[in-house]
Amino acid sequence: MTNLIEVVLVLVVLTDFFLLGSSRLAACIRIVAIQGVVLGTLPVLGHLDNLTLRLVFLAVGSAALKAVVFPILLFRAMREANVRHEIEPFVGFIASILIGLGSLAVSVWVASRITLPRPVVSSLVLPVALFTILAGLFVIVSRRKALTQVLGYIVLENGIYVFGMVLVGEIPMLVELGALLDAFVAVLVMGIAIDHISRSYDHIDVDELDTLRG
Amino acid sequence: MTLLLAAILLLILSGVAALVSEDASHPSASMGAFGAAAGCALGLTAALMVLIGGQTESLRLAWSVPRGAFLIELDPLSAFFLIPTLGLSGLAALYGSEYLQAGGVRRALGPSWFFFNLLVASMAVVLVARNAVLFLMAWEVMSVSSYFLVMHESEKESVREAGWTYLVAAHLGTAFLIVLFLLLGREFGTLDFGGPGRTIAAAPQVSGLLFILALIGFGTKAGFVPVHVWLPEAHPAAPSHVSAVMSGVMVKTGIYGLARILTFLGPPQGWWGWVLIGMGLSSGILGVLFALAQHDLKALLAYHTVENIGIIALGLGLGVLGLSAGLPGVAVLGFAGGLLHVLNHALFKGLLFLGAGAVAHGSGTREMDEMGGLLKRMPWTGATFLVGAVAISGLPPLNGFVSEFLIYLGAISGLHSPAATAVAGVGVMGGLALIGGLAAACFAKAFGIVFLGEPRSGHAEHAHEAGPLMRLSMALLAISCAAIGLLAPRVVRAMSPAIATIAGLTPGRCRDLLTPGTGSLALVVTASVVFLVLVLLLAVLRRALLAGRTVSETGTWDCGYARPTPRMQYSASSFAQPLTDLFGPVLRTERRGSPPRGYFPDDAAFATKTRDVWREELWRRVFAAAEWVLSKFAWLQQGRVHLYILYIALTLLALLIWGLP
Numbered sequence: 001m002t003n004l005i006e007v008v009l010v011l012v013v014l015t016d017f018f019l020l021g022s023s024r025l026a027a028c029i030r031i032v033a034i035q036g037v038v039l040g041t042l043p044v045l046g047h048l049d050n051l052t053l054r055l056v057f058l059a060v061g062s063a064a065l066k067a068v069v070f071p072i073l074l075f076r077a078m079r080e081a082n083v084r085h086e087i088e089p090f091v092g093f094i095a096s097i098l099i100g101l102g103s104l105a106v107s108v109w110v111a112s113r114i115t116l117p118r119p120v121v122s123s124l125v126l127p128v129a130l131f132t133i134l135a136g137l138f139v140i141v142s143r144r145k146a147l148t149q150v151l152g153y154i155v156l157e158n159g160i161y162v163f164g165m166v167l168v169g170e171i172p173m174l175v176e177l178g179a180l181l182d183a184f185v186a187v188l189v190m191g192i193a194i195d196h197i198s199r200s201y202d203h204i205d206v207d208e209l210d211t212l213r214g
Numbered sequence: 215m216t217l218l219l220a221a222i223l224l225l226i227l228s229g230v231a232a233l234v235s236e237d238a239s240h241p242s243a244s245m246g247a248f249g250a251a252a253g254c255a256l257g258l259t260a261a262l263m264v265l266i267g268g269q270t271e272s273l274r275l276a277w278s279v280p281r282g283a284f285l286i287e288l289d290p291l292s293a294f295f296l297i298p299t300l301g302l303s304g305l306a307a308l309y310g311s312e313y314l315q316a317g318g319v320r321r322a323l324g325p326s327w328f329f330f331n332l333l334v335a336s337m338a339v340v341l342v343a344r345n346a347v348l349f350l351m352a353w354e355v356m357s358v359s360s361y362f363l364v365m366h367e368s369e370k371e372s373v374r375e376a377g378w379t380y381l382v383a384a385h386l387g388t389a390f391l392i393v394l395f396l397l398l399g400r401e402f403g404t405l406d407f408g409g410p411g412r413t414i415a416a417a418p419q420v421s422g423l424l425f426i427l428a429l430i431g432f433g434t435k436a437g438f439v440p441v442h443v444w445l446p447e448a449h450p451a452a453p454s455h456v457s458a459v460m461s462g463v464m465v466k467t468g469i470y471g472l473a474r475i476l477t478f479l480g481p482p483q484g485w486w487g488w489v490l491i492g493m494g495l496s497s498g499i500l501g502v503l504f505a506l507a508q509h510d511l512k513a514l515l516a517y518h519t520v521e522n523i524g525i526i527a528l529g530l531g532l533g534v535l536g537l538s539a540g541l542p543g544v545a546v547l548g549f550a551g552g553l554l555h556v557l558n559h560a561l562f563k564g565l566l567f568l569g570a571g572a573v574a575h576g577s578g579t580r581e582m583d584e585m586g587g588l589l590k591r592m593p594w595t596g597a598t599f600l601v602g603a604v605a606i607s608g609l610p611p612l613n614g615f616v617s618e619f620l621i622y623l624g625a626i627s628g629l630h631s632p633a634a635t636a637v638a639g640v641g642v643m644g645g646l647a648l649i650g651g652l653a654a655a656c657f658a659k660a661f662g663i664v665f666l667g668e669p670r671s672g673h674a675e676h677a678h679e680a681g682p683l684m685r686l687s688m689a690l691l692a693i694s695c696a697a698i699g700l701l702a703p704r705v706v707r708a709m710s711p712a713i714a715t716i717a718g719l720t721p722g723r724c725r726d727l728l729t730p731g732t733g734s735l736a737l738v739v740t741a742s743v744v745f746l747v748l749v750l751l752l753a754v755l756r757r758a759l760l761a762g763r764t765v766s767e768t769g770t771w772d773c774g775y776a777r778p779t780p781r782m783q784y785s786a787s788s789f790a791q792p793l794t795d796l797f798g799p800v801l802r803t804e805r806r807g808s809p810p811r812g813y814f815p816d817d818a819a820f821a822t823k824t825r826d827v828w829r830e831e832l833w834r835r836v837f838a839a840a841e842w843v844l845s846k847f848a849w850l851q852q853g854r855v856h857l858y859i860l861y862i863a864l865t866l867l868a869l870l871i872w873g874l875p
Binding site: 090106110113114115134137138140141142 | 856857859860863867870871874875
């Protein structure tokens with residue numbers, strides 16, 4: 001099953017790059033949803049020989065959350081705030097992809113130096129997890145719209161998911177549910193916050209919310 | 215142990231109950247106050263049982279915090295500190311239930327009682343915690359809940375300033391404690407520090423460092439000079455029953471922490487004793503000097519807390535010095551004096567703060583120069599305040615004398631030993647004598663200006679006596695002051711298990727070493743009883759002689775001056791002026807005003823103000839320097855969330871790469 005897992009991992013990398021290079025918010029939301037579905041298959045693929053009900057439940061639950069609930073919330077926020085494009089990000093889209101390539105290189109290098117406590121299904125897991133975390137962080141840092149930052153947050157969480165799911169294999173159910181709940185609440189709160197920010201200020205540009213500094 | 219846990223639970227629950235029933239102020243107040251009193255009574259029983267029985271009770275529960283357990287233990291030392299903590303807090307709660315009702319501004323009392331009960335509960339947990347994380351958590355709850363209590367009248371600018379000072383000081387102190395407990399945990403190999411006779415086996419430099427960390431961290435709470443600056447700010451700002459608890463027992467948790475740490479550090483080094491004695495002398499003498507220069511009754515009492523903490527440090531220092539020099543006799547007397555002074559100071563300072571609250575409440579002012587003649591208007595408050603004043607001045611037969619006498623005895627028995635200890639003994643005796651004399655002068659001023667003479671203003675003229683619960687708690691405290699004074703030998707024997715814990719001796723040996731001291735105390739007590747009986751007989755004789763005659767009041771003869779007024783009495787600053795002038799270079803009192811000019815002077819004014827030298831000269835500069843350095847990094851704070859996340863991401867990445875093999 002290693003081949004299938006590697007296909008999934010490559011798909012994750014591609015979706016990361018898509019997110020880094022696209023300015024259309026609707027497309028970004030969809031690509032993050034696709035990433036969620038793709039990731040949902042990982043635990044099942046990793047344990048095909050000893051599949052349990054718990055794993056299936058976990059996979060279906062997280063995929064449903066990431067592919068259905070989050071997009072609905074985010075599309076609603078997009079409509080409410082009336083934004084379609086990420087205009088003038090702090091770092092341009094071409095530059096973002098170049099930086100993405102650079103961080104992919106860094107991830108591969110770092111991953112090659114880390115010794116893991118137990119063997120991993122595929123040598124790709126660690127670099128992809130690190131790269132997804134870095135890509136999520138980069139999106140949060142470099143984009144202007146609060147909506148895109150939420151997307152960055154979800155991608156960051158996905159990176160942690162990859163890391164935990166394949167590395168540890170058997171994450172306690174409670175921890176996994178906790179992480180999902182965490183992401184869910186974060187998206188919900190950010191959605192509401194975006195709504196309120198856009199109502200109060202007529203925009204959702206986070207860089208204009210800097211009056212609280214000392 | 216069950217009893218103590220029940221007490222802590224009752225305290226917390228009644229606090230929460232007071233908080234949720236906040237709308238109706240009266241029931242919430244009584245729920246909080248009487249819950250606190252009942253909880254304190256329960257806990258007090260538990261502590262007394264352990265101190266008398268002498269056995270240690272402990273409870274260990276597993277919890278998710280790594281490297282340790284939820285471990286609490288009630289040993290004689292903890293029990294000894296619990297007694298004043300719970301006793302004074304319970305009485306202060308009774309007092310406060312009446313005191314807060316009568317406050318000028320109507321405000322919801324629920325939060326106030328919530329934080330009061332939380333403060334008492336957290337102090338109890340601090341005293342029994344034997345796990346570093348649990349201890350620090352309780353310590354923080356204690357600091358923060360007392361901060362909210364100080365901020366009771368937060369609409370006043372001065373109160374906010376005081377609260378802020380307190381919060382900063384509390385957190386700086388805690389920072390040292392965190393380092394202390396981490397190092398201690400490394401030496402022990404676990405964050406638990408329960409069990410009898412556990413000591414670390416570390417190099418002298420390490421245990422010296424731990425001692426210094428404990429001295430600064432716990433000293434900030436206890437109020438050693440120069441880290442005392444929050445005390446004279448926070449105590450006057452808080453409501454009086456809170457000042458009583460904070461000054462009487464909360465600062466003692468600092469002393470407890472220091473004593474507890476000393477038991478872990480193994481055989482003490484001589485210089486620790488010298489440092490403690492030096493701290494004690496500077497805190498004691500400077501505290502009482504600054505107290506002399508105050509006009510605000512509660513600020514005066516707050517500086518006296520610094521002084522008394524100095525006396526306690528003298529006792530502890532003498533004990534440590536005695537241990538390191540191999541003189542258990544000196545050590546036991548020093549520790550006994552220091553520990554007993556913890557209890558005594560809680561009683562008389564609590565009493566005095568409650569009295570000051572009753573005065574402020576009855577007359578509507580805290581300025582001593584507006585008071586006068588209150589003894590006739592507030593006889594109960596006046597009488598109990600007098601008891602507290604005599605006790606704090608260290609005069610027989612009251613309790614303040616007993617503890618200071620034990621320290622004197624320790625210093626005297628140190629005179630027979632090698633030169634270094636003898637020098638320390640002479641220093642302690644000289645310092646203690648100076649402190650005692652100045653304290654007596656200061657309370658002659660405080661009692662005289664406030665309670666004697668004629669009213670200096672309308673405030674004092676229309677003063678009224680405090681309510682029954684307030685009088686009850688003051689009276690109980692006054693009775694305990696007298697009881698400890700008169701039962702001194704028994705009390706000292708009863709507390710020998712606690713002394714033995716610090717000194718690292720067995721209780722039996724400790725009791726043997728204390729026998730000469732208790733013998734002298736018994737002599738003094740007998741003499742004072744005889745003296746009291748004589749005074750009583752004289753009073754009866756006077757009454758009998760005056761029985762048939764008319765007693766009238768008239769003005770003092772004033773060399774023929776036709777229009778004497780109450781304002782021509784001694785004022786708070788003029789009474790203390792000879793002494794404040796003598797110590798002028800230390801006090802740096804500011805004088806402002808215009809002296810009378812010409813043959814028929816009309817306008818003249820005079821005012822003095824004594825600011826805290828350390829706050830003005832030392833800490834203001836330190837904080838200004840810190841601000842200057844930190845302002846260099848202001849460019850980091852751009853107010854943009856993106857950048858902050860970038861900082862975090864870069865730091866994480868750098869740490870990851872740095873940690874690579």
